Amino acid sequence: MPAAFRAISPFVRTAQASLRQGRLNPFQAALKTQHVSPILNIYRTYAVYDRSKPHVNIGTIGHVDHGKTTLSAAITKRQAEKGLASYLDYGSIDKAPEERKRGITISASHIEYSTENRHYSHVDCPGHADYIKNMITGAANMDGAIIVVAASDGQMPQTREHLLLARQVGVQKIVVFVNKVDAIDDPEMLELVEMEMRELLSTYGFEGDETPVIMGSALMAMNDQKPEIGAQKIDELMKAVDEWIPTPQRDLDKPFLMAVEDVFSISGRGTVVSGRVERGVLKKDSDVEIIGKGHEVIKSKVTDIETFKKSCDESRAGDNSGLLIRGVRREDISRGMVVAVPGTVTAHQTFLCSLYVLSKEEGGRHTGFRENYKPQIFLRTTDEACALTFPEGTEDAAHKVIMPGDNVEMVAHLHHPSAIEVGQRFNIREGGRTVATGLITRILK
Ligand SMILES: Nc1nc2c(ncn2[C@@H]2O[C@H](COP(=O)(O)OP(=O)(O)OP(=O)(O)O)[C@@H](O)[C@H]2O)c(=O)[nH]1
Numbered sequence: 391m392p393a394a395f396r397a398i399s400p401f402v403r404t405a406q407a408s409l410r411q412g413r414l415n416p417f418q419a420a421l422k423t424q425h426v427s428p429i430l431n432i433y434r435t436y437a438v439y440d441r442s443k444p445h446v447n448i449g450t451i452g453h454v455d456h457g458k459t460t461l462s463a464a465i466t467k468r469q470a471e472k473g474l475a476s477y478l479d480y481g482s483i484d485k486a487p488e489e490r491k492r493g494i495t496i497s498a499s500h501i502e503y504s505t506e507n508r509h510y511s512h513v514d515c516p517g518h519a520d521y522i523k524n525m526i527t528g529a530a531n532m533d534g535a536i537i538v539v540a541a542s543d544g545q546m547p548q549t550r551e552h553l554l555l556a557r558q559v560g561v562q563k564i565v566v567f568v569n570k571v572d573a574i575d576d577p578e579m580l581e582l583v584e585m586e587m588r589e590l591l592s593t594y595g596f597e598g599d600e601t602p603v604i605m606g607s608a609l610m611a612m613n614d615q616k617p618e619i620g621a622q623k624i625d626e627l628m629k630a631v632d633e634w635i636p637t638p639q640r641d642l643d644k645p646f647l648m649a650v651e652d653v654f655s656i657s658g659r660g661t662v663v664s665g666r667v668e669r670g671v672l673k674k675d676s677d678v679e680i681i682g683k684g685h686e687v688i689k690s691k692v693t694d695i696e697t698f699k700k701s702c703d704e705s706r707a708g709d710n711s712g713l714l715i716r717g718v719r720r721e722d723i724s725r726g727m728v729v730a731v732p733g734t735v736t737a738h739q740t741f742l743c744s745l746y747v748l749s750k751e752e753g754g755r756h757t758g759f760r761e762n763y764k765p766q767i768f769l770r771t772t773d774e775a776c777a778l779t780f781p782e783g784t785e786d787a788a789h790k791v792i793m794p795g796d797n798v799e800m801v802a803h804l805h806h807p808s809a810i811e812v813g814q815r816f817n818i819r820e821g822g823r824t825v826a827t828g829l830i831t832r833i834l835k
């Protein structure tokens with residue numbers, strides 16, 4: 391340990407004593423004293439940042455007051471004890487003074503920690519409209535979520551809302567943390583909560599039977615009490631998160647996809663399609679499929695690749711490329727179709743999506759719209775006619791009006807089948823301006 395580190399404060403002396411007695415290792419000692427000194431901050435940074443581990447974005451979601459912020463703090467506490475995070479107490483996660491006073495989280499707070507396997511960026515996510523908007527528009531993203539459900543709320547009238555929120559923000563994989571188990575005496579009650587949760591997960595299109603459900607108490611973990619429902623459950627939770635939420639693939643590692651921007655024919659050579667490569671790497675002489683715009687799937691081979699006006703052996707994510715495709719006529723391909731690795735993309739016509747409808751101030755509509763709104767939607771390089779309806783079971787769908795500034799979940803029916811995928815974003819425009827942004831959350835047909 392550096393000399394400067396030794397002379398700083400009583401905190402350091404306490405930590406050092408623990409260190410000597412073998413209760414803490416040097417990293418943990420540094421973490422314990424993180425508030426004191428910039429040198430310790432450097433220690434802390436080293437403890438947390440480990441770029442060799444894969445990075446994953448997650449967050450806590452769930453109803454107001456069910457314990458999201460307490461759980462977030464408890465995770466950092468537990469990981470800090472292992473030298474894998476810097477401990478943040480409740481107050482430093484709920485930053486705004488008015489939040490602390492009222493005990494309600496208003497803005498999202500970013501924290502980070504690691505497990506043995508991965509590095510996490512974690513948002514303590516309030517259920518507020520602003521945050522949902524950020525997720526829909528792509529300003530924020532989550533690879534998976536921990537949904538916090540308080541067991542003490544009896545039959546959990548808000549459970550549906552939690553799952554709807556998770557689906558709306560585009561999360562595909564969830565880990566459930568049933569919180570406040572310390573306040574429950576009846577174990578049967580917990581079984582009931584778990585059963586109901588699994589059933590609802592399936593109803594909302596998540597894998598209800600396989601989803602990990604951990605029962606514990608964030609408060610007990612924070613207070614170093616009852617480790618069997620406190621600290622140990624945080625460990626179980628992080629293990630489940632590590633295993634259940636997949637590591638996102640880098641664009642370059644994904645299967646090749648390019649949306650067609652332009653098609654032309656070069657005499658003596660054939661048809662060339664051009665566009666910006668969205669993901670993956672394509673080698674010359676690879677087989678591809680060209681999909682979308684209501685056409686049959688076209689099977690072909692890319693016999694030459696041109697990037698920056700030079701012929702090359704491959705085309706990669708981010709490149710603007712021209713692909714010479716064999717045996718396909720120019721008129722069979724149109725802008726908006728995608729060129730992809732065979733079998734990786736299919737065309738669909740109906741999907742569930744989350745929409746953020748721009749407010750008047752953001753340049754959006756001045757009036758609301760109802761079911762059967764028929765806008766043009768802009769997907770990748772093309773636009774497509776589409777009709778929007780409310781999901782099955784929506785109350786009073788016929789009279790519901792969506793106003794500018796609203797978030798809403800809707801079902802989109804495309805006029806032509808298009809190559810679409812879960813997680814893809816799109817815009818709705820009217821008269822040349824964007825009036826809504828959408829996120830595809832489930833493919834329906
Ligand atoms: N008994 C008990 N209470 C808990 C537990 N976890 C959290 N609480 C309490 O529940 C209340 C709400 O906790 P928060 O962590 O602020 O809940 P939240 O979900 O972040 O709330 P918002 O951000 O306002 O939506 C606080 O009074 C916590 O002390 C627990 O495991 N057991």
Ligand SMILES: [Mg+2]
Nearest residue numbers: 458459494495
């Ligand atoms: Mg909170």
